[in-house]
Amino acid sequence: MKLLKYLISILFLVAVAAGIGFMLMSRATLLDLLIHRAGLAAYSEKLNGMLSESLLLKAKLGVGGLLVGLGLLLAAMWRFWAVIETYLRTVGQQMKLLSIYLTTVLRPWTFGQRLMLFSLFFALTFLLFYCAYSIPFIYDELYTYIAFSSRGPAISLVFYPFPNNHVLVSVLAGALLKLASSVVFGMRATTILASMLLYWVLFVGLQRWARPAVVLTALLFFFGLDMVLLYSFMARGYTIILLCTAISFCVVPELLKPQSRYRQLSWLLLGFASVMGMAAIPTYVYGFASIMITLGLYSLLTRQPKMSQLIVLGLLVVVGVVLFYTPLITVSGLSALIKNKYVLPISRPEVLRKLLPAMGNLTYAFFTFKALGWFWLLALILGGLSFWRRRQDSRQLPQPLVVLSLLMLVLPMVFMLAQSVVPYERCWQYLAVPLAYLLALALEAVLAGFSTERPAFVRLAGPALVLLMLLLTVRSAWGFYHKLYLDESHSFSYRRIGTLLTEQGFRLNLAQPPVYLADSFLADGNMEFDFTTQHRPFSCVRLDATPTALDSVTVPALIVHDKHFGTDPAGYLKGRPAQTLYEDDHATVFLVNSAAVKL
Secondary structure (H helix, E strand, O other): OHHHHHHHHHHHHHHHHHHHHHHOOOHHHHHHHHHHHOOOHHHHHHHHHHOOHHHHHHHHHHHHHHHHHHHHHHHHHHHOHHHHHHHHHHHHHHHHHHHHHHHHOOOOOOHHHHHHHHHHHHHHHHHHHHHHHHOOOOHHHHHHHHHOHHHOHHHHHHOOOOOOOOHHHHHHHHHHHHHOOOHHHHHHHHHHHHHHHHHHHHHHHHHOOOOHHHHHHHHHHHOOOHHHHHOOOOOOOHHHHHHHHHHHHHHHHHHOOOOOOOHHHHHHHHHHHHHHHHHHOHHHHHHHHHHHHHHHHHHHHHOOOOHHHHHHHHHHHHHHHHHHHHHHHHHHOHHHHHOOOOOOOOOHHHHHHHHHHHHHHHHHHHOOOHHHHHHHHHHHHHHHHHHHHOHHHHHHOOHHHHHHHHHHHHHHHHHHHHHOOOOOHHHHHHHHHHHHHHHHHHHHHHHHHHOOOOHHHHHHHHHHHHHHHHHHHHHHHHHHHHHHHHHOHHHHHHHHHHHHHHHHOOOOOOOOOOEEEEOOHHHHHHHHHHHHHOOOOOOEEEOOOOOOHHHHOOOOEEEEEEOOOOOOHHHHHOOOOEEEEEEOOOEEEEEEOOOOOOO
């Protein structure tokens, strides 16, 4: 502990010195730092024009103030070290208890149940890596790489021109890209690791309340949901949000106990998960608010936890989130973070009209394979009936998690009305966790009702449930992959075009490299991604943004036409002779201003 105290004192000096040094840094020095140290030499002219004196002053005050504030926080830690040391020792002891618990958690499970649990994990891991390396990047991932991660973690932390930047993922991907030669690994490794960890966090949480067969059924159900599968390997922040929600579901029951062996550790984990979730995507505030509302209700009704503890937790989470986003707010502005031009406020009467259709779309986003949805609903009804029959002994169900899960499913409608917005369905992805918990709790209630009356039925029902859910999940995963291939098939098409453009080329017999043009945002993004990953300089003109650009081009030009989102080629070709170099169902590549070439 003394070593940690000395480290804090060193960090205090470094933070204060760095903060003061940054505030005193000249414009030329800062530009040199950005251009040469951050690898932004290609953007030197743009940076020079963008870094105005007012922006420079804000950056100095913001980042410098953040570092000085961090130094003051370290000084406060030094001042109150005795209290902090006692807290750290308590948390350390609770972590040892938790590690012992985790090493014994599988003891009640039979060999066959353990084999099934690990087989599912390895099957999931194989699926994650297969999808990560076989499915091209979607549009959001392309721009995450181009605009943020490829420029390094520092740029990802401060640059926020549009909501594609899921900041925590972009920062981690930017760091991994510095270490890994594979762009796919660098971009998607964070999400894959989060998905693998999510599996075990869900397992640990569920096995406390349900028998092994029910836990396996709920795990299969969870990873068969379309919304979970879709983002389980992509370079987006939604899986981190699921992980943070799953951690919260593990610790909330501990906070509601009069006596808990893990109380301090549970508060720490809840606070850390909340900050991490909102660092990944700010919309995790919906999940955090749902958890705090549940804890607040129990605090009012049972005095456990104390309201003062909730207030302190909320304030610390706010401080943590503000500290994380301070560099971004300083450089890009607060409006960049809290205003999404693609999700604009509307009148509340209009929200009311759109509310039920929005809930229907959200249900479909989770249950594209409808049999999963009907199975979940049937289990929930049977579980509710079983619990009603045994309502005199309510201890057989963990009431806090039932209340939390049901509240989470209802509160999105309240949030929509409060904000006067109808967000995209993916903003509610964290609801997959309460869906899985409600399924597990409902099935456990049904099987518990038969445990004493028909034990033979229970022994047969467990394997039957797992087998049924396995079949439904495999069918759902197959339908998901097929749907993804259809919906994102243009990405496969652009990957082939990118290979032709950047690796093999079209074997064109041209005296100089052609000019590149595109007629949609998707074609433009894919082209820029392919050239960026190949480290080849190029510039591309968007014909849909500059319709007359082709008129001024006299040298040979390659035009990538997007058949779904692009403009009509007849409009910009204007009778200009064009040779088709490549064509499929999604895109066409034209060569203009050149004699016909042999491919």
